Every structure is written in structure tokens, then in C-alpha cells.
Amino acid sequence: MPKPLLRLNNLTIAFDGNTVVDGLSFTLNAGETLAIVGESGSGKSVSALGAVNLLPSNAKIRGERWLEETDLSQLSSREWNGVRGNRVGFVFQEPMTSLNPLHRIGKQIGETLRLHQGLDGQEARARAKQLLEQVKLPRTDELLDAWPHQLSGGQRQRVMIAMAIANNPALLIADEPTTALDVTVQKDILALLKELRDQHGMGMLFISHDLNLVRRYAEHVCVMYQGKVQEIGPVETIFSRPQSDYTKALLAAEPEGRPALLNATAPLLTARQLKVSFARPKAGLFKRQPPAFEAVKATDLTIASGETLGIVGESGSGKTTLASAIMRLVQSKGEITLGDASLSTLSGNALRRQRHRFQMVFQDPYGALSPRMPVFDIVSEGLRFHYPKLSRSEVTERVHQTLREVGLPESCAARYPHEFSGGQRQRIAVARAIILEPELLVLDEPTSALDRTVQKQLITLLRQLQQRRQLSYLFISHDLAVVRAMAHRIMVLKDGEVVEQGPCLEVLDSPQHPYTQALIAAAHLRHFSS
Known part of the structure; x- marks a missing residue:
């Protein structure tokens, strides 16, 4: 039987009296991917952030939240610091804003290793190199000393994944991890996430507005609109036999049509x-200009x-x-x-x-x-x-x-x-x-x-x-x-x-x-x- 990993029951989130998530309930099992889909403003990211207490202080969160046998609603701030980045990993939408532009890649990966595993600088660097190899990045010694701006979008996202899995989390939250990437890099990143999920037995909460990616990489899907669940179930069932009018409209909202016929002009x-x-840049003071x-x-x-x-x-x-x-x-x-x-x-x-x-x-x-x-x-x-x-x-x-x-x-x-x-x-x-x-x-x-x-x-x-x-x-x-x-x-x-x-x-x-x-x-x- 699948092992329940993350359980939400009647999760409700409000800001200053305005309810943005209303009665969200689902169970995510270890080794599976649950996708949350919906338009911008439907409550996808807020739900994920609320589940792990990453919302501002004016957010009011109610409902049951369980991570395996841990009641998340009862954790203190100190206990949360031991959960986030350790038992729960995060991959966010825009890696350039998630990575610190003032620190080299090796230092940023090593930070979470030193914090949660107590590794010293040399040990952290060696482990960071292993992680970069695990996410299939080349020239890892060079990358450890590189700055975020020197990497491509796909490389930065792989670095974020390396940081997310550094402490072997049970749950990986991937919030629009491929939105700004081209199709071939999207495919590589999602194949990598699936491979790492299977290797480590993680559960993955995958937030996306791209229904084609959801259909290819998730087992279950939760459709949200204006903070409420429209329907939830196996991916193939939702995609082939949607019940909600909103889900039907969402599935039909693919780019269509063609531009007007062009009259031959100069x-x-x-x-x-x-x-x-x-x-x-020159490699050294007395080196030739490449x-x-x-x-x-x-x-x-x-x-x-x-x-x-x-x-x-x-x-x-x-x-x-x-x-x-x-x-x-x-x-x-x-x-x-x-x-x-x-x-x-x-x-x-x-x-x-x-x-x-x-x-x-x-x-x-x-x-x-x-x-x-x-x-x-x-x-x-x-x-x-x-x-x-x-x-x-x-x-x-x-x-x-x-x-x-x-x-x-x-x-x-x-x-x-x-x-x-x-x-x-x-x-x-x-x-x-x-x-x-x-x-x-x-x-x-x-x-x-x-x-x-x-x-x-x-x-x-x-x-x-x-x-x-x-x-x-x-x-x-x-x-x-x-x-x-x-x-x-x-x-x-x-x-x-x-x-x-x-x-x-x-x-x-x-x-x-x-x-x-x-x-x-x-x-x-x-x-x-x-």
C-alpha cells in the first residue's frame, strides 16, 4: 500500500479577512506526484506555501496539515527550521531570483549542508560537487566557483534542484519549475525530477499551469479555481473525462487558430x-585575450x-x-x-x-x-x-x-x-x-x-x-x-x-x-x- 506523506484536510487560508484558499483537502503518497493546476490567482502556490508555513504573518491558516506522522499545525518556529530544507525541499519558478547573486554556487549549496548536516567547508564542497553531478551538470569544479549570472536558465534550475535534494527530503515542492525554460530544457528538467523522485522515494507536489507537462509527469491532479477545488483525481481520468465546467474550459484553452493571410508586400x-x-575576459594578467x-x-x-x-x-x-x-x-x-x-x-x-x-x-x-x-x-x-x-x-x-x-x-x-x-x-x-x-x-x-x-x-x-x-x-x-x-x-x-x-x-x-x-x-x- 502507498504510504501517505502529505495530508491536508480542509486547509483554509485568509489574508486580512479575505479567503484565498477554501477547504483544500488531498493526500500525497511517497513516490508519487500530485499536480495542482489552475489559472493565476487560483491559489496554487499559496496552498503549497501555506502547507509549510512560508506565508507572511498576516496569513491565517486553518485546517489539518500532516507530514507523515508530524502535525505541522503544532510546530514551533524552531521546529519548522528543522523541517524546511531538510524533510521538505523547494524548487521555485525563477532560479535567478532564488539564488543569491552575491555568492558563488558552491557556497550556496554548502549552506544548507552546513546548517542541517553540520558539514565543514571541505566536506560541504565535496558533497556539493556530488549533488551537481547527480543533477547531471558538466564541469562541476568550475560551476562550484561560478556566479549565478554566469549560468544558463536550465543550469540555474538544476542547481536549485541540487539544493532541494541535498538533505534527502521526503517531500519536494516544485512551483512552476520550468515556466521560463525552453521545451528541450523543460523536458530534461522534468525527466530529472522524476528520476530523482523514483531514486529517493520522494513525494512531489508539482504546481504548474502547463497541462501537457502535468499529463506527462504527474499521477494525480487537483484543479483549483478562485481558491476552491473543482475536481481531484487520477490524471488520465481528469483529462479524458473532466466533470467540472472550469476544467473543461482549462483543457480547451490551448493556443489555436492562425494569423490572417498575408498579402505580398515589400x-x-x-x-x-x-x-x-x-x-x-582574460584568464590571467599575462594570458592572451581569448x-x-x-x-x-x-x-x-x-x-x-x-x-x-x-x-x-x-x-x-x-x-x-x-x-x-x-x-x-x-x-x-x-x-x-x-x-x-x-x-x-x-x-x-x-x-x-x-x-x-x-x-x-x-x-x-x-x-x-x-x-x-x-x-x-x-x-x-x-x-x-x-x-x-x-x-x-x-x-x-x-x-x-x-x-x-x-x-x-x-x-x-x-x-x-x-x-x-x-x-x-x-x-x-x-x-x-x-x-x-x-x-x-x-x-x-x-x-x-x-x-x-x-x-x-x-x-x-x-x-x-x-x-x-x-x-x-x-x-x-x-x-x-x-x-x-x-x-x-x-x-x-x-x-x-x-x-x-x-x-x-x-x-x-x-x-x-x-x-x-x-x-x-x-x-x-x-x-x-x-
């Missing part, structure tokens, strides 16, 4: 032999008016660097032409005067908006710079009109970013870009931090804006289902080099290059072919 954006290189790192190798691309060019590839393939070069945010070599303007030859004020024609929407809707500015100032800032002769009333009307166009009420203008959900913040970022009436919009992973229902809404919005305004998009994403719904053409990057390109459906349905085939296999894109 190129709007042209890049020729575009290259980006970064100097490497050759520069080529982040983007000689690349040609064109985008027509009203066209979407999708850029896909793994982390580190050069997608964002290519976009940054086109935006003139990093130094590059080669020619970049937008309409009749040669962007590659412009600088200073001459370049700034052209920036209203090409704008960018960034990946993180939480970090892209200033928390100190109201929405009105955020959206109107570029407008006031490029069109200083507009009156206050004209600026206000343009802001309100743009907010309405992205599906937000005018009243949003007086509020601050922290008052909005991730999907709403991304709409504000889009509004900030399109208020200048650009011809080209560079979208860098605009949906990766959003759940599926919000992704679907944003994709619909972007396609509508493209039709109304004849916008051209350079659309970067690791989610091939989203690219399929957005792009007319697709370009596949690997190690800074274009390995395949062509019409979107042609490339995704009949990939020619082995790398493209591997990307599609990792994404299980055939699931979306219908």
Missing part, C-alpha cells in the same frame, strides 16, 4: 549579415508589412540577442534597414527619433513596468517624448483609447502595476508599445509567464492588433504551440546560427533539420496539429 525590415560578438564569443553568426532576415516572423530555439541559441541587435540595444555588425531608414548607421538623437517606429514587449510583465509609476505615466512616457507638442488632453485621450484597444478600462490609468495580474500587465506593456503607432513590434517571450487561458487571450489580442494596424511582428518564443498560432514564417536558431527557416506550418509539420525535429519532439507539437 520588406519592412531587412537585416543583412547581422553578427553579435561578446569579448571574453577569441570573442559569437552570440549571433552572420544572419539574414526580412519581415514584410503585416507579417509575423517567429524565432525559436533553446536557451542560449541567440534569440533575444538577435532581437536586441535589431532594436539597437547591443552592438552588432551588418546592415539593418527599417523601411527607408538604415538603422545600423544611426546613433544618438538620430536613432532616438526613429524609435517610435519599432518597439519591444519584454518577457517578464512584472519586471518590465516601473512599480513607482501609474499606468498613465507608463503608457504615455514615450508619447510625451516623441510628440512633445501634444496637449495634456490629447495625451490623455490617446492613453485612454489605447487602453481600450488592448482590452483595459480607462480607470486602469490611475492605478499602479502591482494592482494587476500578469496578463493585465502584459496588456499594459503592449499598450505602451503601440501608442506610438510603430510599424514593427518585437515580442520577446510575451506569453511565457502567463497561464494558458491568459495566453490565449493575449494571442487573440495580438492578432487583432496586427490586422487593424498592419503591424509586423518579430515573435520570439520557446512555446511552439504559441508560435504556430502567431507566425507566418519561422526561423530556427541554434548556437547563434540559422539552421532552418520557411513557412511556419511547413517547418513545424515537416522539419528537415535534426535540431528542429528534436525541438518539436520535445514539445509534443503533434498534440496541437488538429
